[in-house]
Amino acid sequence: MRTSDEELMMKCRNGDMSAFELLVMRYKDLITNFIYRSISDYHRAEDLAQETFLRVFRSAARYEPKCRFKNWLYLIATNLCRNEIRDRKRRNTAYLDDLIPENEDASYLELMQDVSQLPDEVYEKKERQIIIQQTIDRLPENQRLALLLVSYQNLRYDEIAEVLECSVSAVKSLIHRARQNMKTLLIEVGIGESSHAKV
Amino acid sequence: MLKCENVHPQLSAYVDREMPLWTIRLIQWHLKRCSSCAYEAMRIRQTDKILHQLDSVKTSDNFLPDLMRRAAAITVIEREQISAIRRILRRLESSFAWLRYSFRTRMRPYAVVASLALIASVVSLTLYQPRLPLPANDALTLAQTPSEKQALLVEFEIVPINQFSKPHLSSNRRTSPFIPTDQGKEK
Structure with a gap:
């Protein structure tokens, strides 16, 4: 039987490092993906994912299973993402990573190894992914986070409300507006303008 | 019957199935009849599909x-x-x-x-009980102002016993035990 996250966290509170390791194994990819989609910087996303887990580890002694562990974890990650986005805005920094997509060469190599796709198709797919990511980056902070949580992390609206610390109706409105904006922006960049868009 | 302006903001929640079943049924019923709302719902699904084209990253x-x-x-x-x-x-x-x-x-x-x-x-300390002052409840002590106290004071006049006729009091408010009484006069 699978041990629940809350049980693992209680073990971690008692100093069980293997329980913490198991928790990290469960969520590391999800959290890294979420942060990566929010800030579009792979290396920084890994750093922030590590920081998220370290914060969990540090506050393990004070952990009370009042809310779901998953929501708490996403709350920490979301706060870190917000800080990072605001820091970048304040510094008005254009990172080189923002201009050159992460692991571009590596991912191209990986795609090229896939012989089922033609190089042109691979290139087109990659370009498309870059455009989509840039479109996500253009969304306002809260809309972006809400959309990522619902689309990629498959969180329910009430869970997102807990993570974003707002009401469920506010989440509903945020996601609706995010999708509307996303649709408009995708049309602007030439994706999804017709029903024949590659889906 | 549902109106388009009411259905429109609900479409995102409808696509995510984040509403009660009866509301889903109502919106489904509306979408069958309204092509613009059905198209809008289709666009939301399409946008979601586009978002899912992004590859997920793995940690190092x-x-x-x-x-x-x-x-x-x-x-x-x-x-x-x-x-x-x-x-x-x-x-x-x-x-x-x-x-x-x-x-x-x-x-x-x-x-x-x-x-x-x-x-x-x-x-x-437990055994020692200090003698407490007597309760000061006579009129002289209770008098607040000096004029009141003065009024209460009795003036005496030394009179030879044979000439003793009548007590001379400045005030007759109070009868003092030192005031010669009629008994003394008789003597």
Whole structure:
């Protein structure tokens, strides 16, 4: 039987490092993906994912299973993402990573190894992914986070409300507006303008 | 019947199935009849599909070992902090150890004397009951202002006993035991 996250966290509170390791194994990819989609910087996303887990580890002694562990974890990650986005805005920094997509060469190599796709198709797919990511980056902070949580992390609206610390109706409105904006922006960049868009 | 302007903001929640079943049924019923709302719902699904075209990233191989190393370092720091507190407590204990030692050895007779003195003082304080002043409820004490007090004072006049005729009082408010009475006059 699978041990629940809350049980693992209680073990971690008692100093069980293997329980913490198991928790990290469960969520590391999800959290890294979420942060990566929010800030579009792979290396920084890994750093922030590590920081998220370290914060969990540090506050393990004070952990009370009042809310779901998953929501708490996403709350920490979301706060870190917000800080990072605001820091970048304040510094008005254009990172080189923002201009050159992460692991571009590596991912191209990986795609090229896939012989089922033609190089042109691979290139087109990659370009498309870059455009989509840039479109996500253009969304306002809260809309972006809400959309990522619902689309990629498959969180329910009430869970997102807990993570974003707002009401469920506010989440509903945020996601609706995010999708509307996303649709408009995708049309602007030439994706999804017709029903024949590659889906 | 549902109107388009009511259905439109609900479409995102409808696509995510984040509403009660009866509302889903109502919107489904509306979508069958309204092509613009149906098209809008289709566009939302399409946008979602486009978003899912993004490949998911995986953490690097050294993510977990790095993280566990950092977590272990935190544990060590916490332990060091705890041991630092213990060290301070031990130092305090050692600095006050002379007191404990001298109490055990040399200070014992003095401590016995001091405790006996303490007991004696407590007992004497308990037994000693100081004499309390009598309750001041006579009119002279209760008088608030000096003029009132003056009014209450009695003036005496020394009169030879044979010439004693009548008591001369400045005030007749109060009868003093020192005022000669009619009995004296008779004498």
